[in-house]
Amino acid sequence: MGKETVKTRNWYNMFEISSLIQKALRRRDAEMAYFAANELIPHYRNYLWKRLLTVSAEDCYDMVTGRIMELHNLDVSQPDQANRKHIAVAVSTLLNVRKNRDGDYFACNLFNSRDKADISKYVPNPVFDITCSTKNGHCLYDLAECFDKSIDALDDVMSGYAANEIRVYYPNFCWNMIIRKAQSLGYDKVVYEMKALKAADEQTKRTSIIFYSKALTILLKVVKYGNADFYNHDFAYNDTIDLKSYDNKRFAIPEYVYDCHTYKGKTMKKTKEMFVVEEQTALTPHKQGEYDNCSWEHYFWLCKNGFWTEEYTPHPEKERIAELEKGNVQLNLFG
Numbered sequence: 001m002g003k004e005t006v007k008t009r010n011w012y013n014m015f016e017i018s019s020l021i022q023k024a025l026r027r028r029d030a031e032m033a034y035f036a037a038n039e040l041i042p043h044y045r046n047y048l049w050k051r052l053l054t055v056s057a058e059d060c061y062d063m064v065t066g067r068i069m070e071l072h073n074l075d076v077s078q079p080d081q082a083n084r085k086h087i088a089v090a091v092s093t094l095l096n097v098r099k100n101r102d103g104d105y106f107a108c109n110l111f112n113s114r115d116k117a118d119i120s121k122y123v124p125n126p127v128f129d130i131t132c133s134t135k136n137g138h139c140l141y142d143l144a145e146c147f148d149k150s151i152d153a154l155d156d157v158m159s160g161y162a163a164n165e166i167r168v169y170y171p172n173f174c175w176n177m178i179i180r181k182a183q184s185l186g187y188d189k190v191v192y193e194m195k196a197l198k199a200a201d202e203q204t205k206r207t208s209i210i211f212y213s214k215a216l217t218i219l220l221k222v223v224k225y226g227n228a229d230f231y232n233h234d235f236a237y238n239d240t241i242d243l244k245s246y247d248n249k250r251f252a253i254p255e256y257v258y259d260c261h262t263y264k265g266k267t268m269k270k271t272k273e274m275f276v277v278e279e280q281t282a283l284t285p286h287k288q289g290e291y292d293n294c295s296w297e298h299y300f301w302l303c304k305n306g307f308w309t310e311e312y313t314p315h316p317e318k319e320r321i322a323e324l325e326k327g328n329v330q331l332n333l334f335g
Contacts, residue, residue, distance in 0.1 A: 008039035010250055016264075018044075018051060019257045025055050025094045028284040032254060037091050038246040041084060049075070052090050053200045057214035058107075061098040061287040062232045063189065065214065066196035068093065072203070084243040092237040100289030101280060103214035108299040109291075110160035111213045113168070114308055117161050122149040130313075131320050135168045137313040140324060144177050151181060151219050159216055167212060169315060172325040175201070178215050187228040190218060221290065256282070272303060 006014045017039045024032035040048040049072050056065040068090050075086040116136040119126055123142045132140040147162035167174040175198040182194040194215055201211040222228050258265035259275045276296050315321065 008044070009042050009247070010039060012039055012253070014040070014044060016253055016257055016262060018047070019259070019262055020253060021048070021051050022055055022059070023256050023259075023279070023282070024254075025091070026059050026099060026279060026284070027256070027282045028095050029254070030092075030095050032251065033091050033095055034088070034241060034243060035246050035249060035251055037087055038084070038243040041087065041243070045081070045087075048087065050204045052087075052094060053204060054208065054210060055094050057197065057200065057210045058104045059099050059101060059283070060094065061100045061102070061289065062235070063193040063218060064093065064097050064235060065200050065211070066193050067235055069196045069199050069203070085239070088241040088243050089237050089239055092239070092241060093235045096236040096285075098232065098285055098287035099283035100287050100292065101283065102217045102289040102291050103210055105289075105291035105294065105296070106156070106160060106217050107208075107210050107213035108302075109294075109296060110156050111164045111209050111216070112302065112307060113161045113165040114302065114306065117158070119143065119146045119158070119162070122146040122153075122158065131316050132324055133313045133316060134165045134170075135312040136165055138165060140166060140170060140173065144173075147177060148181060151216075151223060154220060154224055156216070156220055159220065160213075163212060163216060164209070167209070169321065170325055171201075171206060174212065178212070178219070181219055182215075185219070185222055187222065189231070189233055190222055190228050193218060217290070272300065 008014050008017050017036050020032060021036035021040065024030075024036055037048060040051075053065065053068055053072065056068045071086045071090040071093075078086070113136060116138075119138065119142060123146050126142045127139050128137060129139045134140055134143055143162045143166050147159055147166070150158040150162060163174060163178070166177065175194075179191065179194045179198065182191045197211040197215045201208075204211075221230075256278070258268060258270065259278070260266060260270045260272050261275070273296075280292070316324075
């Protein structure tokens with residue numbers, strides 16, 4: 001791979017700048033965030049949007065993915081790609097929005113179905129139907145019922161299990177199930193955000209589970225508190241930032257960039273345990289989350305022992321999967 005494919009506008013290492021944009025947004029470090037975004041725009045514009053969408057789900061308390069998707073759609077539809085205003089507004093929005101890492105915690109610790117779980121608490125008489133089986137051998141519709149009931153019971157462990165178990169073979173079905181559950185709660189803005197999270201998942205080529213995880217944390221929180229009023233729906237931003245002013249600026253890369261995910265950070269013996277503590281502490285402005293004081297030991301265990309096993313039930317026939325993906329969850333599950 002040639003150097004030009006991994007360097008930014010001013011010849012910085014792309015992977016370090018990629019790390020910088022997310023960490024600067026977490027810290028509300030505006031100068032570094034605008035600088036990093038501008039560095040990525042010429043050759044990595046689509047990747048930058050992927051990063052911004054990821055931040056909206058991974059590091060933000062409020063339902064802001066819908067707003068970032070709106071700005072993304074405006075950016076990609078404009079004829080003049082030299083115009084950077086929508087990116088600047090997206091960066092400004094993410095700098096100012098309230099932060100916590102509930103979505104990331106859920107993705108790392110709870111959105112997992114590595115080992116088969118007993119779902120009989122929510123589905124007393126589960127059945128097995130090989131034509132609609134999931135990876136661990138459950139019936140798809142049994143798991144959809146399990147998901148619905150576990151959300152109502154505020155059972156984050158089982159709702160994370162059921163949703164991930166469905167997602168592996170049936171991602172569209174999973175999103176339809178999540179959206180239908182949001183519709184049953186009766187809050188239009190929550191439904192809008194679920195659809196935006198689905199769109200973000202599709203836009204980023206389904207390379208992450210973070211958008212599912214953020215969706216589940218929202219559903220659980222709305223059920224827990226009985227409303228969605230605790231979320232901000234109007235976001236502060238600065239629309240006077242001109243990213244062109246950063247074209248010829250150069251900065252030293254902040255030390256906070258170098259964690260266990262970067263080459264330099266690895267040589268410094270940075271660990272995942274250090275990353276979790278440092279990035280949680282850095283959140284600005286911080287809003288108390290549901291998982292701020294929870295242990296990450298399950299995630300560390302999964303890192304050592306694997307996030308999956310090879311003992312999957314064989315996929316149903318492709319035609320059957322396509323049929324199930326196009327269909328909706330049985331209506332009686334959400335009556």
